[in-house]
Amino acid sequence: MTESQHEMENMVDFFNQRAEDYEEHMQGSIESFQAFYEAVASPIRPTHRNIKVMDLGSGTGLALSPILDRAPRAEVFAVDLSNKMLEKLLENYQDKQEQINVIRGSYLNLDFPPKVFDYAVSVMTLHHLPPEQKMAQYEDIRRWLKEGGMYIEGDYIVSGVEEQEGLEAYERLMRRLKNAAPGLYHIDVPLSIKSQYDLLAEAGFGSVETIWQKDQAAVLVASK
Ligand SMILES: C[S@@+](CC[C@H](N)C(=O)[O-])C[C@H]1O[C@@H](n2cnc3c(N)ncnc32)[C@H](O)[C@@H]1O
Structure with missing residues (x-):
């Protein structure tokens, strides 16, 4: 995707338009x-x-x-900006609706009290955030977790060189999208495993581990 195409795509529109064939697309794109x-x-x-x-x-x-x-009895809080993606989620989990709370909005602005969750997961989503904002998000996640709770992140991972190129492209785009709030445009800024570890440690997580990795995807677990 070119930089000018990226400019057109606000996150909500991007995922609302793709909700219908999103699952098929994911099955083809993550090996x-x-x-x-x-x-x-x-x-x-x-x-x-x-x-x-x-x-x-x-x-x-x-x-x-x-x-x-x-x-099977977990109470789930599913947060997403896209109403269409959440509609699909509710369709997919019709038999679990009593235990699934859907929150339409940004995870950047959530107001949960501390120590509520046993686990927090994020999959293929935080790679839209630049490092400073990702760190702030990790701090929030850590605060919302109970003592001994775990944060699990599955996401794209790149090399240090690719990370640097991605960050430079991101900066150029943000300069052109003057005053845009970060995180609301569909721009990918995946990081290296090392940067992920550094940010999670800076956010206060005691231990971080990579439990799965293949090609450009990895699953990291951070414990509070
Ligand atoms: C690539 S999809 C991943 C969805 C799901 N986690 C999965 O594994 O299939 C990224 C999702 O993150 C959502 N998203 C992106 N930024 C968000 C934000 N700031 N707050 C809430 N949801 C966001 C998008 O609307 C989209 O549904």
Whole structure:
């Protein structure tokens, strides 16, 4: 995608337009699709308790099925900017609607009290944030987690060189989109594993581990 095409695409419009064929697109674009989502769910200890799980940028809920297999009574808070993606999620989980709370809005502006969640997950979404904003988001996530809680992130990963090129392209675009709020345009700024670790550590997470990695996707777990 060219830089000028990026400029046209506000995040909500981008995902509203793609909601219908989003799942098909994802199955084609992440190699080992199934293994990736299984890895995202794998740190969740199997339980019948009604643990609380937040899914940031939940989309149509692809991450939720293996999570609910492990914790069938989990109370889920699915946050997404796109009403169309959330409509699909509710269609996909009709039999679980009593335990799924859908929040249409930005995870950048959530107002949860501290220590509410047992787990927070984000899949293929935080790569839209530049590092400073990602760090602030990690701090929020950490605050919302209970002591001993875990944050699981599945996302695109690039090399240090690609990261630098992506950050430079991002800066150029943001200069052209004068005064645009970061995070609201569909611009990809994936980071390297090292940068991810550094940001999570800076945000106060005690330990960070890569539990799955293939090609340009990885699953990281950070413990509070
Ligand atoms: C590539 S999709 C990933 C969806 C889902 N997590 C999955 O694994 O299929 C990215 C999602 O993040 C959402 N999103 C992007 N920025 C957001 C923000 N600031 N707040 C809430 N949702 C956001 C988009 O609307 C979209 O549904």
